[in-house]
Amino acid sequence: MSRFWSAVTHKLTPYVPGEQPRHKRLIKLNTNESPVEPSPRVLEAIAATSGDMLRRYPDPESVALRESLARRFGLAPSQVFVGNGSDEVLAHAFLGLLQHPKPILFPDITYSFYPVWAGLYGIEFERVPLDEDFRVDVADYQRPNGGIILPNPNAPTGVLLSLAEIRQLLEANRDSVVVVDEAYIDFGGESAAALIPEFDNLLVVHTLSKSRALAGLRVGYALGQDELIEGLSRVKNCFNSYPLDVVAQRAAVASIEDEAWFQAGCQAVVDNREWLQQALAGLGFRCLPSAANFVFASHPERNAADLFQALREQGIVVRYFDKPRINQYLRISIGSREDCEALIEALQALL
Ligand code: PMP
Numbered sequence: 001m002s003r004f005w006s007a008v009t010h011k012l013t014p015y016v017p018g019e020q021p022r023h024k025r026l027i028k029l030n031t032n033e034s035p036v037e038p039s040p041r042v043l044e045a046i047a048a049t050s051g052d053m054l055r056r057y058p059d060p061e062s063v064a065l066r067e068s069l070a071r072r073f074g075l076a077p078s079q080v081f082v083g084n085g086s087d088e089v090l091a092h093a094f095l096g097l098l099q100h101p102k103p104i105l106f107p108d109i110t111y112s113f114y115p116v117w118a119g120l121y122g123i124e125f126e127r128v129p130l131d132e133d134f135r136v137d138v139a140d141y142q143r144p145n146g147g148i149i150l151p152n153p154n155a156p157t158g159v160l161l162s163l164a165e166i167r168q169l170l171e172a173n174r175d176s177v178v179v180v181d182e183a184y185i186d187f188g189g190e191s192a193a194a195l196i197p198e199f200d201n202l203l204v205v206h207t208l209s210k211s212r213a214l215a216g217l218r219v220g221y222a223l224g225q226d227e228l229i230e231g232l233s234r235v236k237n238c239f240n241s242y243p244l245d246v247v248a249q250r251a252a253v254a255s256i257e258d259e260a261w262f263q264a265g266c267q268a269v270v271d272n273r274e275w276l277q278q279a280l281a282g283l284g285f286r287c288l289p290s291a292a293n294f295v296f297a298s299h300p301e302r303n304a305a306d307l308f309q310a311l312r313e314q315g316i317v318v319r320y321f322d323k324p325r326i327n328q329y330l331r332i333s334i335g336s337r338e339d340c341e342a343l344i345e346a347l348q349a350l351l
Contacts, residue, residue: 027339030317034213035336039261045254060243068256081232086207086220096235097177104147111155138169151181156331158290163190170199179203186211188291200225212255219252273334279344298328
């Protein structure tokens with residue numbers, strides 16, 4: 001190891017992103033990207049970006065985008081924070097809002113980003129076990145004057161909490177910041193954004209990467225009452241984080257404004273999910289109930305690591321987690337119907 005590396009980076013477990021294709025054509029069902037194209041209005045907005053627009057620096061406040069999001073959620077623009085992907089928004093939340101003397105709480109099976117950022121920023125954390133059905137039990141989360149973060153639906157399980165359960169969590173933790181990471185909420189859940197006027201301790205984080213098919217654009221945002229949003233802006237300014245670029249701001253507005261395309265895209269993914277779950281059940285897989293754009297599936301007789309490897313050799317990439325309790329599960333992103341059919345055919349041949 002180089003003597004120039006800091007003591008901190010030595011100790012960190014890095015976040016391992018999903019594999020991206022390099023050469024061979026892969027059927028990519030490993031990073032929960034959308035199988036649907038983004039709204040044509042997005043492409044038009046990108047094509048209509050002029051040289052004069054590119055010549056200038058972007059709006060550092062992303063005003064047009066924040067206004068568009070505020071309209072959609074019935075909030076004020078001062079209650080919207082935007083970032084380069086929701087990963088950046090979450091990083092800012094860890095840096096600012098989740099810095100507490102007490103350990104923060106998150107589920108023991110959850111988005112692998114959380115322990116990475118907590119580790120990087122020296123934030124103590126406790127993992128709260130899921131119940132035997134892989135559900136988050138909100139009664140287990142009590143943290144006066146602290147911080148709680150959880151995805152809803154959870155990742156990588158896809159299991160959803162109802163709005164009533166999120167309300168219960170918020171009521172039991174009025175003095176704590178509660179961050180609800182709703183990266184996958186549009187595939188069957190009810191957003192906690194509706195609770196923002198009632199709860200000043202709630203921050204809801206969304207992304208355009210999944211239900212709006214714009215993972216390559218890198219846009220995410222947070223919704224919350226003014227004080228929490230101001231906190232995020234302070235962190236952003238302290239770290240001099242980059243604003244969204246001109247193209248991303250324009251394309252994101254075009255996406256948010258095309259509600260019909262968005263709804264149709266979500267429905268297509270949900271339809272494919274139902275098809276895939278049935279087909280997997282027909283092959284003997286057990287799938288957790290998914291409200292996301294992926295399914296979490298295990299086979300009673302087949303080792304998940306072996307299946308992962310065998311599929312990989314056929315050019316189909318899914319996700320396997322070498323971790324206790326979930327190491328017999330595959331996480332399979334919902335692809336196009338053609339990709340889902342190819343997966344089922346490959347599994348049929350393997351089983
Ligand atoms: N939250 C969860 C739960 C996720 O699975 C992901 C995607 N890996 C993200 C946030 C980040 O998404 P993005 O940075 O593309 O907005």
